[in-house]
Amino acid sequence: MSYNVLIVDDSRSMRKVIKKALNLSGFRLGDWWEAENGRQALELLESNWIDLVLCDLHMPVMNGKDFLKALKSLGNYDDLPVVFITTESNQERLGELMALGATGYVRKPFHPEEICSYLSGIMGEKNGNGMVCTDEGCDF
Amino acid sequence: MEPIKVLIVDDSAIVRKIFAQELSRHQDMLVVGTAPDPFVARDKIVKLQPHVITLDIEMPRMDGLSFLKKLMKFHPIPAVIVSSLTTRNSQMALEAMECGAVEVLAKPGGSFSVGDMSLQLVEKIRSASQARFLSSPQNPAVASRARPPSLSLPLNHQALSETTHKVIAMGASTGGTEALKSVLTQLPSSCPGIVVVQHMPPRFTTAFAERLNGLCRIEVREARDGDSVTPGLALIAPGNFHMLLKRSGARYYVEVKNGPLVCHQRPSVDVLFHSVAKFAGSNALGVIMTGMGRDGARGMLEMHRAGAHTIAQDEATCVVFGMPKEAIRQGGVREVVPLEDIPGGILRALISHSHGRTAEN
Amino acid sequence: MEMEWCAPMKGAISEVLETMFFEIVEFDRIPAPFDTLYLRSSIELLRNDKVLHISFLATEFFARSLSSNFLSKNRDELTRDELEDMMRELANMIGGSFLSRMAEQDWQLQIPAFISHTSTDEGGRGALQLSREGRRVGMIFLQENTLQG
Numbered sequence: 001m002s003y004n005v006l007i008v009d010d011s012r013s014m015r016k017v018i019k020k021a022l023n024l025s026g027f028r029l030g031d032w033w034e035a036e037n038g039r040q041a042l043e044l045l046e047s048n049w050i051d052l053v054l055c056d057l058h059m060p061v062m063n064g065k066d067f068l069k070a071l072k073s074l075g076n077y078d079d080l081p082v083v084f085i086t087t088e089s090n091q092e093r094l095g096e097l098m099a100l101g102a103t104g105y106v107r108k109p110f111h112p113e114e115i116c117s118y119l120s121g122i123m124g125e126k127n128g129n130g131m132v133c134t135d136e137g138c139d140f
Numbered sequence: 141m142e143p144i145k146v147l148i149v150d151d152s153a154i155v156r157k158i159f160a161q162e163l164s165r166h167q168d169m170l171v172v173g174t175a176p177d178p179f180v181a182r183d184k185i186v187k188l189q190p191h192v193i194t195l196d197i198e199m200p201r202m203d204g205l206s207f208l209k210k211l212m213k214f215h216p217i218p219a220v221i222v223s224s225l226t227t228r229n230s231q232m233a234l235e236a237m238e239c240g241a242v243e244v245l246a247k248p249g250g251s252f253s254v255g256d257m258s259l260q261l262v263e264k265i266r267s268a269s270q271a272r273f274l275s276s277p278q279n280p281a282v283a284s285r286a287r288p289p290s291l292s293l294p295l296n297h298q299a300l301s302e303t304t305h306k307v308i309a310m311g312a313s314t315g316g317t318e319a320l321k322s323v324l325t326q327l328p329s330s331c332p333g334i335v336v337v338q339h340m341p342p343r344f345t346t347a348f349a350e351r352l353n354g355l356c357r358i359e360v361r362e363a364r365d366g367d368s369v370t371p372g373l374a375l376i377a378p379g380n381f382h383m384l385l386k387r388s389g390a391r392y393y394v395e396v397k398n399g400p401l402v403c404h405q406r407p408s409v410d411v412l413f414h415s416v417a418k419f420a421g422s423n424a425l426g427v428i429m430t431g432m433g434r435d436g437a438r439g440m441l442e443m444h445r446a447g448a449h450t451i452a453q454d455e456a457t458c459v460v461f462g463m464p465k466e467a468i469r470q471g472g473v474r475e476v477v478p479l480e481d482i483p484g485g486i487l488r489a490l491i492s493h494s495h496g497r498t499a500e501n
Numbered sequence: 502m503e504m505e506w507c508a509p510m511k512g513a514i515s516e517v518l519e520t521m522f523f524e525i526v527e528f529d530r531i532p533a534p535f536d537t538l539y540l541r542s543s544i545e546l547l548r549n550d551k552v553l554h555i556s557f558l559a560t561e562f563f564a565r566s567l568s569s570n571f572l573s574k575n576r577d578e579l580t581r582d583e584l585e586d587m588m589r590e591l592a593n594m595i596g597g598s599f600l601s602r603m604a605e606q607d608w609q610l611q612i613p614a615f616i617s618h619t620s621t622d623e624g625g626r627g628a629l630q631l632s633r634e635g636r637r638v639g640m641i642f643l644q645e646n647t648l649q650g
Contacts, residue, residue, distance in 0.1 A: 010612075011586050011589060011590045011593075012582075012583075012586055013568070013571060013572055013583060013586040013587050013590055014586075014590050016572055017521065017571055017572065020573060058593070058610060058611070058612050059612075060612065086597070087593050087594050087596060087597020087598065087600075087610060088597060088610060089597060089598075089600055089601030089606065090600075090606050090607065090608075090609075091606065092606075092607075107597075107601075108521075108593075108594050108597060109516060109517045109520035109521040109594050109598065110520065110521075111520060
């Protein structure tokens with residue numbers, strides 16, 4: 001089992017670092033897509049099966065907030081988790097994102113382990129109580 | 141013959157085990173895998189390339205509907221929805237059909253045993269394996285075709301008012317919920333009374349009727365025993381019961397009753413059409429639509445012989461071209477038309493027929 | 502002003518460098534080596550008509566060390582683009598972390614920019630000096646301006 005992730009960040013380095021952090025942390029990373037801004041992200045979502053979006057807030061062309069608004073207005077993506085990875089710390093602005101339908105946020109800088117446990121939780125895995133769905137008993 | 145490769149997606153280990161066990165009894169079925177949740181399911185669909193999946197719509201982590209929508213968009217595959225018989229789940233199952241699932245199966249429970257379910261499961265998987273993706277909502281070409289230009293319909297209310305003595309009988313199975321929706325939503329409120337058999341489990345037919353009622357200009361409800369068939373009303377046969385047309389003087393009404401399965405079905409289209417041929421004769425109009433099997437073919441021939449106008453949905457627009465094909469083969473079909481032309485075909489036939497009668501008289 | 506921003510800025514730099522770049526720096530005033538070439542990025546914080554301009558300067562040597570840690574790449578294989586991208590991201594994170602440590606939270610973080618290479622030691626007097634193992638590796642300084650009409 002694995003999760004297909006789309007990263008939206010204008011910094012190529014940051015995209016790479018987040019991918020590395022996810023891989024190192026033991027997150028079940030499946031396919032990986034990268035977008036430089038919200039506009040590109042919307043296009044990628046239209047043509048690929050993506051389970052989770054990690055998104056920067058401050059980006060040129062279409063920023064994270066406008067991306068979130070556009071995504072929610074499409075209607076087909078209500079259950080797609082969108083997690084912001086951002087330097088933003090203003091509670092009011094973070095609250096706005098949550099009100100717009102963001103699933104959560106991770107503050108940059110971050111430790112890889114934090115990201116993994118946070119994201120695994122968002123994907124519905126619960127740590128340590130055997131609720132994690134695996135392939136066990138499903139092999140033919 | 142290559143067996144039908146099936147993937148079972150269900151969060152219940154017991155259901156996965158029972159399904160796998162029941163399917164293993166059939167030579168033409170091969171369970172290639174099971175998955176407890178949508179993420180595992182996706183991996184296995186990509187890896188194992190099953191022909192059909194059975195999908196529980198109430199799952200942890202991601203509900204079956206969201207999964208189905210993505211599946212139909214990125215990896216279309218015939219899906220048999222498995223759902224418990226609650227009102228909420230019936231509605232979800234209907235939504236699943238709108239998203240492109242082709243069959244719905246009720247989970248065992250109450251008086252409905254695993255044995256009953258097993259037979260239906262196999263039947264539905266066979267039907268689903270024949271399904272073609274014509275009416276996929278994601279396919280824009282089809283979506284635009286499926287939206288018939290309602291203005292072109294002969295909405296001659298004056299003419300329709302002379303058809304109050306008519307009855308329209310319709311039968312459908314696999315892919316039928318969407319096909320029926322596209323036809324019934326186009327019919328005007330002055331349309332003659334309609335009786336419909338759609339192969340579906342109980343409760344799902346209730347939800348289906350409610351859903352259509354919200355979308356149609358005519359009134360749609362699930363039939364109760366003794367209901368009158370009147371203009372502007374469509375009656376849907378309830379799951380697990382047969383529905384027959386009867387006549388008392390000038391009044392048509394339906395009888396809803398128990399009885400043996402006919403063509404493996406209850407409600408059966410043949411049972412309905414047979415009664416329509418008998419009690420409405422040339423005042424009836426029959427429509428046979430998408431579905432696996434041969435239910436309705438004999439009844440349609442009887443209707444045809446009794447003087448009714450009969451219409452079959454064409455192959456290109458059928459999810460499964462089974463029942464219409466058999467009806468055509470048996471010789472009971474007068475007109476074969478694409479799905480989007482069925483409403484127009486119905487109204488044209490009604491009007492020309494009623495004019496013809498007037499001229500004769 | 503100087504004392505006011507120094508403590509939170511030190512905290513921000515330490516946090517960002519230690520968490521994402523695996524580097525520890527000291528805040529000592531060590532003279533700049535002669536004719537040092539710096540890479541410079543900046544980020545602005547806006548609040549009403551006030552602009553807080555944060556400039557981050559790193560020696561090429563230090564920038565390569567940071568990028569190398571950040572991207573797990575050999576320092577000699579780093580491209581100019583990667584260095585500039587890392588400098589922008591660094592300014593971004595330092596700006597964000599600094600902001601979260603300030604009393605007033607209603608500043609708005611802008612998009613970071615890579616300025617250029619520079620050899621000047623401008624702002625040197627009020628700057629916070631960064632050193633590592635006894636060598637000066639960079640500096641950071643703030644300018645506060647008021648937006649014109």
